[in-house]
Amino acid sequence: xxxxxxxxxxxxxxxxxxxxxxxxxxxxxxxxxxxxxxxxxxxxxxxxxxxxxxxxxxxxxxxxxxxxxxxxxxxxxxxxxxxxxxxxxxxxxxxxxxxxxxxxxxxxxxxxxxxxxxxxxxxxxxxxxxxxxxxxxxxxxxxxxxxxxxxxxxxxxxxxxxxxxxxxxxxxxxxxxxxxxxxxxxxxxxxxxxxxxxxxxxxxxxxxxxxxxxxxxxxxxxxxxxxxxxxxxxxxxxxxxxxxxxxxxxxxxxxxxxxxxxxxxxxxxxxxxxxxxxxxxxxxxxxxxxxxxxxxxxxxxxxxxxxxxxxxxxxxxxxxxxxxxxxxxxxxxxxxxxxxxxxx
Numbered sequence: 001x002x003x004x005x006x007x008x009x010x011x012x013x014x015x016x017x018x019x020x021x022x023x024x025x026x027x028x029x030x031x032x033x034x035x036x037x038x039x040x041x042x043x044x045x046x047x048x049x050x051x052x053x054x055x056x057x058x059x060x061x062x063x064x065x066x067x068x069x070x071x072x073x074x075x076x077x078x079x080x081x082x083x084x085x086x087x088x089x090x091x092x093x094x095x096x097x098x099x100x101x102x103x104x105x106x107x108x109x110x111x112x113x114x115x116x117x118x119x120x121x122x123x124x125x126x127x128x129x130x131x132x133x134x135x136x137x138x139x140x141x142x143x144x145x146x147x148x149x150x151x152x153x154x155x156x157x158x159x160x161x162x163x164x165x166x167x168x169x170x171x172x173x174x175x176x177x178x179x180x181x182x183x184x185x186x187x188x189x190x191x192x193x194x195x196x197x198x199x200x201x202x203x204x205x206x207x208x209x210x211x212x213x214x215x216x217x218x219x220x221x222x223x224x225x226x227x228x229x230x231x232x233x234x235x236x237x238x239x240x241x242x243x244x245x246x247x248x249x250x251x252x253x254x255x256x257x258x259x260x261x262x263x264x265x266x267x268x269x270x271x272x273x274x275x276x277x278x279x280x281x282x283x284x285x286x287x288x289x290x291x292x293x294x295x296x297x298x299x300x301x302x303x304x305x306x307x308x309x310x311x312x313x314x315x316x317x318x319x320x321x322x323x324x325x326x327x328x329x330x331x332x333x334x335x336x337x338x339x340x341x342x343x344x
Contacts, residue, residue: 101175169212177214241283
């Protein structure tokens with residue numbers, strides 16, 4: 001039997017739950033070597049709840065010869081130094097989105113991992129839903145033909161209690177609002193299916209329904225590098241929150257992903273459905289979704305680290321969604337169309 005992959009965990013907030021459930025499912029392949037967070041009492045309670053060992057420092061974890069990688073779930077502003085330490089110690093890194101608050105800092109993290117020769121995976125679990133995988137297969141097989149248009153709608157809700165946590169929704173800690181914290185998952189999935197965006201024209205703003213610093217609504221038109229037109233609406237003002245959906249219209253069929261379900265309406269009159277509808281975390285409880293998607297992310301990351309390849313969701317693919325977010329915000333701030341450098 002192959003050696004278990006030893007993983008250390010940094011951060012024990014609400015994002016940890018689907019990961020911990022996944023590690024329980026993968027107990028035959030993964031060994032949790034330690035959990036570190038800056039609050040000792042909360043750390044001890046977390047480790048007791050999940051029956052995993054407590055780590056008193058990150059440096060101690062990195063000196064563990066049976067530790068092969070770190071799962072980093074800290075806020076975005078606490079990552080760059082941590083990644084540098086882990087990469088220097090030869091540890092692979094799986095990290096919650098976003099890579100960092102700014103694209104420049106995200107690039108530095110990706111370069112650090114590339115130069116150290118360690119695998120960097122980013123948790124964009126929407127790629128691993130059944131509907132997403134089915135659409136990816138249909139595209140790869142060429143059954144759908146040319147993409148004509150695509151649009152994404154993220155009609156989510158977050159209550160004020162969500163933003164009452166110190167730093168949440170600020171540029172200093174999170175790097176922005178609805179785009180980088182919520183819609184980023186669906187935007188990553190969209191780009192993985194459509195290819196890059198060539199230009200955007202957007203409007204972003206703050207409604208005042210909740211009190212936090214960054215944007216809570218963004219509406220935009222997009223032109224994809226393959227010439228297709230598209231659009232985006234993302235908000236956390238849609239009470240009580242609805243599943244996000246995206247429509248991709250091809251020459252042979254129109255498709256729609258709602259949460260984890262794919263609907264395909266073929267031009268010859270056939271209709272097909274793939275996947276099952278589930279909660280997506282679009283309402284007051286951000287963690288109201290199954291952990292299967294996180295488990296698939298982890299499995300792909302483990303396989304990539306062992307094989308010395310890039311996982312499906314990696315630092316380089318994540319930079320593409322960071323660049324798109326930059327373009328959308330810049331377009332709104334400057335009141336003009338922004339070219340993103342991808343060729344039409």
